[in-house]
Amino acid sequence: MNSFIDARSVPSGSAIETDILIIGGGPAGITLALALKDAPVKVTLLESGGMEFDAATQDLYAGPETGTHYLPLDGSRMRFLGGSTNHWGGWCRPLETIDFEARPWLAHSGWPFGRDVLETYFPRAQELVEAGPFIYDDAPKTFPVSTLEMGPGGIETVWFQFSKMRGSVLPTHFGERYAADLKQASNLTLYTNANVTGLRLAKNAKSLQRVDVATLSGVKFSVTPRAVVLGAGAIENARLMLASNDVVKTGVGNANDLVGRYFSDHPIPANNATLVAFAGRLSPFYLGTQHAGGAHVRAAFAPTQGFRRSRHVLGSLITVDGGAKLDSLGQAAVETAAETLGVNARKAHAYSIGCGFEPAPDPDRRIELTAERDALGMPRAKLNNTLSDEDFSRYRATLEEWGRQLLASGAGMLRIHHATRAEWLAGLDWGNHHMGTTRMHVDPKQGVVDADGLVHGMANLFVAGSGLFPTYGASNPTMNLVALTLRLADHLKGIFK
Amino acid sequence: MSVARRPLVLSALALIGVGIAGGIAVEAPRLLRKRIHSPYDDITDQLADQEKAAVVGKAVLAKLDSFDAAKSANALRVRKGTLLDMAKADLAAGHTLEANGWVLPQSLALACAVLADQMPRTG
Numbered sequence: 001m002n003s004f005i006d007a008r009s010v011p012s013g014s015a016i017e018t019d020i021l022i023i024g025g026g027p028a029g030i031t032l033a034l035a036l037k038d039a040p041v042k043v044t045l046l047e048s049g050g051m052e053f054d055a056a057t058q059d060l061y062a063g064p065e066t067g068t069h070y071l072p073l074d075g076s077r078m079r080f081l082g083g084s085t086n087h088w089g090g091w092c093r094p095l096e097t098i099d100f101e102a103r104p105w106l107a108h109s110g111w112p113f114g115r116d117v118l119e120t121y122f123p124r125a126q127e128l129v130e131a132g133p134f135i136y137d138d139a140p141k142t143f144p145v146s147t148l149e150m151g152p153g154g155i156e157t158v159w160f161q162f163s164k165m166r167g168s169v170l171p172t173h174f175g176e177r178y179a180a181d182l183k184q185a186s187n188l189t190l191y192t193n194a195n196v197t198g199l200r201l202a203k204n205a206k207s208l209q210r211v212d213v214a215t216l217s218g219v220k221f222s223v224t225p226r227a228v229v230l231g232a233g234a235i236e237n238a239r240l241m242l243a244s245n246d247v248v249k250t251g252v253g254n255a256n257d258l259v260g261r262y263f264s265d266h267p268i269p270a271n272n273a274t275l276v277a278f279a280g281r282l283s284p285f286y287l288g289t290q291h292a293g294g295a296h297v298r299a300a301f302a303p304t305q306g307f308r309r310s311r312h313v314l315g316s317l318i319t320v321d322g323g324a325k326l327d328s329l330g331q332a333a334v335e336t337a338a339e340t341l342g343v344n345a346r347k348a349h350a351y352s353i354g355c356g357f358e359p360a361p362d363p364d365r366r367i368e369l370t371a372e373r374d375a376l377g378m379p380r381a382k383l384n385n386t387l388s389d390e391d392f393s394r395y396r397a398t399l400e401e402w403g404r405q406l407l408a409s410g411a412g413m414l415r416i417h418h419a420t421r422a423e424w425l426a427g428l429d430w431g432n433h434h435m436g437t438t439r440m441h442v443d444p445k446q447g448v449v450d451a452d453g454l455v456h457g458m459a460n461l462f463v464a465g466s467g468l469f470p471t472y473g474a475s476n477p478t479m480n481l482v483a484l485t486l487r488l489a490d491h492l493k494g495i496f497k
Numbered sequence: 498m499s500v501a502r503r504p505l506v507l508s509a510l511a512l513i514g515v516g517i518a519g520g521i522a523v524e525a526p527r528l529l530r531k532r533i534h535s536p537y538d539d540i541t542d543q544l545a546d547q548e549k550a551a552v553v554g555k556a557v558l559a560k561l562d563s564f565d566a567a568k569s570a571n572a573l574r575v576r577k578g579t580l581l582d583m584a585k586a587d588l589a590a591g592h593t594l595e596a597n598g599w600v601l602p603q604s605l606a607l608a609c610a611v612l613a614d615q616m617p618r619t620g
Contacts, residue, residue, distance in 0.1 A: 273598075329556055332549035333599040339545040340584055340605050400593065403600025408588035415598040 004183060006050070007194035007215045014221040018044035018189075019496060021211060021225035023196050023240070024232030025049075026083020027478055028464040028485045030174045030182065031128060032229060035489030037185035041496045044223060045182075046194040046213060048232075049080025051175065056216055056375065060195065061236070063380040064370060069428070070265070070385040076432045077233055081192065082175025084233065084432065085478065090163040090171025090296075092131045092479040093317070094122055098305045099473030105312045108262065108361040109471045112442050112451035121483035129479045130164030130172045132295030139285075142293040146283045148412070153405030154307030155398070158317065162289055162296035163478075193217075197376055199228070199244035199252050199461070207459040208252070214376050227460040227492065229453075231485070234263065234434035234467030238367040239381040241438070241448075241455075253438075253455035258448050260367035262436035264472050266356035267387060268429040273353035273399055274324050274415040275406075276334050280347035286320040287351075302474065303398045311401070313394040315474030316357035318402070324350040334413060343410045353414075356431050357398075358474045359391040367437055392424045433477045438467040452491045453484075464488050535615035537570040540608050543580040547612060554613025556596035557606045566614040569607045580608055 020036065022029045025047030033045050049057045061074040070076075078086040095115065102110025126134045135142050139159045147157045163171035182190055191213075198212035200222075211223045230237045238260035242251040253259055284290060285299040301318040308314065326334065330350070338345035359365075365386040369379040396416060403414035418424045441447020444456035453468060455461040464485045466477040473480075533547050544550035558564055576583050583604035587593065594606035601609075 329552055329597055330599070332546075332552035333556075333596055333601070335546060336544065336550045336553050336609065337599075337601060337605065340543075340580055340602075342581060400600060401591075404588055404591055404593050407600065407602065408585075414600050416595065416600065417598055419598070 004179075004190045004192060007046075007191040007213065007221075008217045008219055010191070010219055010221050012219050012221060016044065016221065016223045017225075018042050018223060019226045020044070020492060021046065021223050021228045023211070023228065023230050024083065024236070025081045025175060025190065026231060026233060026465070027085050027174050027482055028231035029229075030082070030178050031482045031485040032231060032464060032489050033182055033185060033188050033190070034128070034178060035486055036492065037187060039187065039493050039496060041187060043185070043188045044225070045188060045190040046196060046211075046223070047081050047190065047192050048195045050192045051081055051179070053078070053080055053086070057193070060374045060376065060378070062374070063382050065383040065385060067365075067385040068387045069425070070383055071430050071432065073235065073381060073383060076430070077235065077434065080175065081179065082173045085172060085174040087432070088163070088171050088173070088478060091476040092126070092129055092161045092163060093136060093158070093475040095473040095475045095480050096305055096315070098308055099315065099471060099475070103309075103312075106314070106360060106471070108363070108446070111470055112440050118480070118483050118487065121486040122479075124486055125479050125483035128172075128482050130177075131161040131479065133293060135159065135293050135295055135297065136161060139293065139297055139299070145285050145292070145299070147299060148277060148282060148286070149409065150405050150411050151409030153408065154303055154311065154401040155301050155405055156304050157299050158302040160298045160300060160317075162298070195376055196232075196240060197378055198246070199240055201244070201247040201252060203247065205248050206457065208461045216375060225460070227462065227495070229462045229464050229488070229492075230438075231464040234437040234465060235367050235381050235383070237463055237465065237467050238437040239369065239378070242367075242369050243379050253448050253458060253461065255457060256445050258439070258446075260437050261363040261365075262361050262439050262470070263365045263367055263383065263385075264359055264361065264435045264469075265433050266431035266472070266474065267359060267391070268354065268356045268431055269418065269424055270354050270427060270429060271321065271352045272355060272417050274326070274330065274417070275320065275351045275353050275412060276326070276330075276345075276348050276414070277351070277412045278338060278343050278345040278348050278410065281349050282320060282351065287322070301402065303401070307398075307401060311397060313397050314358040314360065316355050316395050316398055317474045318353060318355040318398075321352045321354040324352040326350050330415065333415070337407060337413055341407065341410060348412070355395070356474060357391070357395040358472050359387060361436065361471055362386050362388070365436070389421055392418070392421065431476070433466065435466040435469045435472045435477060438463045439470040440468045441470060453488045462488060462492070533612060533615060535612070537566065537611050537615065540570050540573050540580070541612040541615070544608060544612060550609045551613045551616055553596045553599070553601070553606070554609030554611070556599070557594060557601075557610040558613055559597065560595060561610070564610060564614060566611045570611050573604055573607060576604070580604060
């Protein structure tokens with residue numbers, strides 16, 4: 001029964017029936033298919049690509065962008081089985097409690113549930129991303145490590161873990177890693193090279209009746225599901241919903257003009273500060289991935305949740321990127337500060353600092369459609385990207401506190417490199433962490449989907465992935481979206497039991 | 498016995514010589530540091546290396562729209578304690594200033610700025 005089927009071999013005009021249709025074979029889609037493998041349901045998964053990269057398929061992702069410079073839309077994600085895990089860096093870190101909280105000082109913030117709900121799914125998510133034992137900030141209790149002692153303040157050492165623990169392939173590419181497991185799922189049929197070209201609604205627009213599928217070779221067929229889960233990534237999910245506008249002009253699930261809005265990623269301003277550690281070299285755990293406690297780990301710095309709440313700053317994960325040389329001002333500043341404070345800085349060592357930080361939710365940072373069509377006749381996605389001065393100033397406030405704390409504790413000092421918007425934007429990179437666009441909220445006027453990922457106003461259309469994140473945190477999304485998808489799997493099992 | 502004593506004495510003298518030379522090498526920069534005198538010596542004399550502090554002070558001044566050395570010095574004078582006390586209190590209270598991005602206790606940054614502000618008159 002189970003098989004991988006190349007959609008190019010499906011006779012045109014075929015109509016396939018299934019219980020649950022998963023659109024997209026990335027980390028969300030594969031996680032969901034694996035989680036449903038023992039459920040009494042027939043599952044179909046449509047993957048646009050094959051098992052390997054294909055330029056023509058990848059080109060379906062191309063699209064223009066406006067506003068703050070961003071990455072090319074066809075370079076920021078991967079369109080074959082495994083999705084964007086195929087170019088994933090493997091960084092893992094669970095979201096923090098504050099990331100789920102509605103904060104009065106942060107517009108549009110808050111998840112419909114707290115971290116405790118997702119915590120249930122972290123252990124299994126951790127297994128799926130193959131990041132080893134769930135250690136993270138318990139690292140100092142798990143293996144011997146000397147962290148930078150910074151005394152009381154708003155910044156603390158935190159820990160990443162890395163996918164994956166197996167062999168020489170880093171990290172876990174979900175397609176390659178789980179293809180065999182998917183093939184063993186007797187209730188699953190997976191179609192490769194199968195592109196969804198339309199989400200067809202019932203006339204009353206309250207349920208999804210049919211999904212149109214096309215291949216680049218010209219085959220066209222349809223799938224009639226009882227329920228559909230969009231798991232094609234934050235940009236593509238929004239594109240499909242907006243483009244499917246034959247019944248409702250504004251698109252599927254877009255009665256409140258929210259689909260595609262609140263897109264986000266983590267800005268990465270490289271070399272944004274210089275850290276001087278007065279006592280000399282930092283532990284190698286700060287400088288790169290180390291193997292300890294049965295996991296690949298790396299230490300970083302981050303604002304404490306208390307500091308974030310009291311000073312109204314958002315999340316950031318601050319990394320030590322390598323050594324740095326001090327200019328004459330830097331040397332003068334270090335010596336003057338150390339001598340005044342009575343600290344021995346003769347062994348002082350300087351480091352270049354990078355980070356990924358969390359921007360505030362912004363409805364104008366959004367995915368829209370263009371008039372230009374791709375090879376399948378679908379309107380291409382367009383990104384309007386934004387990054388406010390306040391986003392930069394919030395991260396800068398974190399660095400200012402770190403500089404204060406380092407001096408107060410005698411641990412070191414900090415130079416913040418950027419002061420103006422132009423300085424922050426010069427050389428700014430992004431994390432390829434697509435979030436938002438189909439945000440969760442209990443109120444249909446504030447979210448595209450409800451707390452279970454069900455599109456508001458629809459009976460059988462769900463969305464999975466980091467597109468659901470209403471606020472983003474600074475943590476890398478993959479492990480968190482896998483946990484969220486496992487929760488959706490439980491919900492679907494409850495419906496189809 | 499007298500033959501054996503001579504190399505011993507020479508060795509001891511050599512060791513003392515090396516010690517003195519080392520001491521000079523270590524201490525000379527400090528002893529030779531230039532002092533910049535101004536009406537604010539009570540503040541700026543607390544900066545151990547005034548040349549380096551002036552470099553920092555110039556960077557502080559570059560970021561300030563206006564600067565009045567007398568006012569800044571007086572503001573520091575009315576606070577009790579040494580520059581070290583003031584710097585520690587500033588850090589505890591979150592009062593910092595930047596020198597081209599280097600985060601400094603406000604009092605230290607202002608003391609450096611006072612010093613740098615006096616530089617043209619000392620040349």
